[in-house]
Amino acid sequence: MGGVLGQGQRLSPGPSHKGNGRMSWSLLGGCGCGGTLTLAACAGLLLITLRGGLPSAPDIPTPLPVITVAPPTALPTSAPATASDVLINDDFSDPRRSALTGEEDATSRSAFADGAYVIEVKDANTLAWALTNGDYGDMAVEADAVVISGSAAVAGGLIFHYQDSRNFYLFSVSSDGYYALEVLKNDTWQTLIDWTQSDTIKPAHNTLRVETKGSRITLKANGELLEATQDTSLTAGDAGLAVSSFETSKVTLRFDNLRITRNP
Numbered sequence: 001m002g003g004v005l006g007q008g009q010r011l012s013p014g015p016s017h018k019g020n021g022r023m024s025w026s027l028l029g030g031c032g033c034g035g036t037l038t039l040a041a042c043a044g045l046l047l048i049t050l051r052g053g054l055p056s057a058p059d060i061p062t063p064l065p066v067i068t069v070a071p072p073t074a075l076p077t078s079a080p081a082t083a084s085d086v087l088i089n090d091d092f093s094d095p096r097r098s099a100l101t102g103e104e105d106a107t108s109r110s111a112f113a114d115g116a117y118v119i120e121v122k123d124a125n126t127l128a129w130a131l132t133n134g135d136y137g138d139m140a141v142e143a144d145a146v147v148i149s150g151s152a153a154v155a156g157g158l159i160f161h162y163q164d165s166r167n168f169y170l171f172s173v174s175s176d177g178y179y180a181l182e183v184l185k186n187d188t189w190q191t192l193i194d195w196t197q198s199d200t201i202k203p204a205h206n207t208l209r210v211e212t213k214g215s216r217i218t219l220k221a222n223g224e225l226l227e228a229t230q231d232t233s234l235t236a237g238d239a240g241l242a243v244s245s246f247e248t249s250k251v252t253l254r255f256d257n258l259r260i261t262r263n264p
Contacts, residue, residue, distance in 0.1 A: 087262065090257075091257055100130050121243050121251050136238070136260060138262065142208065143241060144207050144257045145173070147251075152250065153246050154246070155244040160238075167186065168237065170242060177197055179198060180196070185233045192229050217230070239260055241255050
């Protein structure tokens with residue numbers, strides 16, 4: 001089933017979010033399923049671009065205060081996923097079997113290449129994402145994200161509990177070692193976890209993971225806990241991959257091993 005690109009409603013400017021001297025950003029505009037197609041006809045990829053002020057990260061991050069994070073053992077332990085719990089397991093080796101599809105418009109492009117899924121953002125200050133056309137409640141979504149050589153400062157991430165282009169969560173990890181969690185609710189961005197530096201995050205290659213259970217949201221990178229929080233804004237919805245450019249355009253991320261499982 002193919003994806004659809006089309007013009008969507010322009011979003012109102014979001015508030016500026018500043019964290020520890022890091023970058024601030026708000027998003028405008030976008031594109032979604034267009035024409036007279038129903039939601040079912042928008043299956044597969046939904047590649048959407050949002051424009052706004054996404055200033056690039058400084059070359060030398062501002063020194064941050066020491067942040068104490070509870071060890072993973074302090075969190076509830078999830079049981080290993082069984083075969084029946086696996087909802088999506090996509091290594092992108094066969095585009096015909098993938099939950100995503102390739103698309104392109106003036107500001108972004110997605111494609112299958114060398115056994116991976118590539119999202120390129122052509123413009124500065126742009127967020128692009130691709131969705132699986134699923135509806136997930138308590139779940140875990142995970143993917144490998146690799147920054148393509150030559151890309152400028154970039155953030156890769158995961159979108160989850162996506163309701164529509166005005167309501168979803170975004171977990172972002174930047175190429176200079178920061179992570180953040182935000183929710184877009186009724187066109188308004190809210191920061192749940194501000195940009196925070198972590199030595200767990202690598203410059204070029206990270207395995208990103210989000211786990212949801214009720215109101216609890218847990219963020220991980222490379223098998224290590226980053227942070228956990230609670231929020232009740234959205235409790236279910238679609239999930240997928242995301243790429244954000246900052247003040248410099250032409251950024252590309254290569255994704256692999258997308259996996260979505262129930263979190264019983």
